[in-house]
Amino acid sequence: MGIKRVAVSGYQEMSDRAALLVIQRIKEKPDLVLGLATGSTPLGLYERLVESYQQGETDFSQVATFNLDEYCGLSKNHPQSYQYFMDKHLFSLVNIDCRQVHFPQENDGLDKYEQKIKDTGGVDVQILGIGRNGHIGFNEPGSAFTSRTRVVDLTDVTIKDNARFFARPEEVPRRAVTMGLATIMDAKEILLLASGASKASVVERLMTEKQSVDVPASILWGHPKIMLIVDKEADGN
Numbered sequence: 001m002g003i004k005r006v007a008v009s010g011y012q013e014m015s016d017r018a019a020l021l022v023i024q025r026i027k028e029k030p031d032l033v034l035g036l037a038t039g040s041t042p043l044g045l046y047e048r049l050v051e052s053y054q055q056g057e058t059d060f061s062q063v064a065t066f067n068l069d070e071y072c073g074l075s076k077n078h079p080q081s082y083q084y085f086m087d088k089h090l091f092s093l094v095n096i097d098c099r100q101v102h103f104p105q106e107n108d109g110l111d112k113y114e115q116k117i118k119d120t121g122g123v124d125v126q127i128l129g130i131g132r133n134g135h136i137g138f139n140e141p142g143s144a145f146t147s148r149t150r151v152v153d154l155t156d157v158t159i160k161d162n163a164r165f166f167a168r169p170e171e172v173p174r175r176a177v178t179m180g181l182a183t184i185m186d187a188k189e190i191l192l193l194a195s196g197a198s199k200a201s202v203v204e205r206l207m208t209e210k211q212s213v214d215v216p217a218s219i220l221w222g223h224p225k226i227m228l229i230v231d232k233e234a235d236g237n
């Protein structure tokens with residue numbers, strides 16, 4: 001139990017370390033089930049996974065993926081939808097079978113998403129970023145540690161953080177579907193990434209080891225196999 005903290009110099013090294021782990025896990029288990037996150041944090045990791053595929057080192061043909069979250073009300077072809085993001089940065093660039101790629105959908109039956117994860121054998125490695133307010137996925141402060149996949153209202157902080165991706169603030173979705181905190185905790189292994197000065201204060205709060213719904217990521221202290229890769233700027237310690 002407890003978060004194993006690995007301190008690295010910067011974004012590049014964080015991405016390299018994360019990619020090495022994922023590549024290793026796919027080698028050990030070619031039909032690995034990956035839990036994936038969007039946002040700027042995992043972009044470097046995805047770039048390295050694509051490079052590894054292009055170099056003939058990693059084969060995604062049997063890999064299955066479950067994304068953490070998705071906005072409500074955006075079509076999957078909307079440039080700000082998470083499905084579009086994943087296609088652009090990873091799925092269209094590697095030999096993944098699109099039938100093995102999964103996103104939570106409001107209209108799809110949220111229990112079905114949980115069931116699909118179970119039917120695939122559960123998430124082997126879950127990639128996570130962390131929000132400035134401590135959210136993981138769209139589990140905002142106050143989310144129950146027992147929460148499962150559901151529709152949530154986004155907080156003002158998150159809406160503001162996401163506004164940079166939209167032409168006008170009114171376009172930023174107010175609701176999303178997210179895996180719950182308990183869903184995330186079911187993953188066999190978790191890789192939490194944090195980079196940049198804007199994350200320093202939340203990383204510092206997380207590393208106090210105090211579990212509280214005020215910092216949703218603090219639930220991760222109860223996970224048996226979790227590594228935080230944190231760069232110098234984000235390292236509050």
Ligand code: PGA
Nearest residue numbers: 039040041042129130131
């Ligand atoms: P970011 O988002 O990777 O764009 O910083 C992280 C998050 O909000 O979970």
